[in-house]
Amino acid sequence: MVTGECNCGEVAFEIASSITDVFICHCSICRLATGSNGIAVIVINNSDFRWIKGRKLIHTWDKPGHNWQTSFCQHCGSPLPGADDSSRMYVPVGLITQGGENLKVAHHIWVDSKAIWDQISDSGKQHQKAFVK
Secondary structure, three states: OEEEEOOOOOOEEEEOOOOOEEEEEOOHHHHHHHOOOOEEEEEEEHHHEEEEEOHHHEEEEEOOOOOOEEEEEOOOOOEEOEEOOOOEEEEEHHHEEEOOOOOEEEEEEOHHHOOOOOOOOOOOEEOOOOOOO
C-alpha cells in the first residue's frame, strides 16, 4: 500500500496499486504553479486512489482559458492529487510517505517549453509534448 500526505498532515490518501514511473512536466503552467522547473507526478487509475482524511481542506483552482487545474491544501498550501481525465489522476510524488521505494523518473513531458535554465540530466525519456501512458 502506498500512502501520502500534505505538509501539515491534515490531508492524507492511499494508493492501492504499485507505483514505479515518475513523470516530470516541464510546461510553463506547471512551472508557474510550483515555482520550480515543473512538477514530478505519478499517474494512477482513479479506482486505485482513496482519500483517507482532509477532503474538506482541498481547494481546486482552474486556470482561466485552459484545460488545467491544480488542487492544494487550504491549510499548508501543499499541491495535492488531482484529476488527469475521467479515469486517471496525477499525484505529486513529493507527497508519498510510504511505498515509493521503486520510483524512478521515466518520462519528461513538455520539454519543448522547459525553462531555459533547466537541464535534464537523468535517463528519463524526453517528450516534446504530453505523453499518455
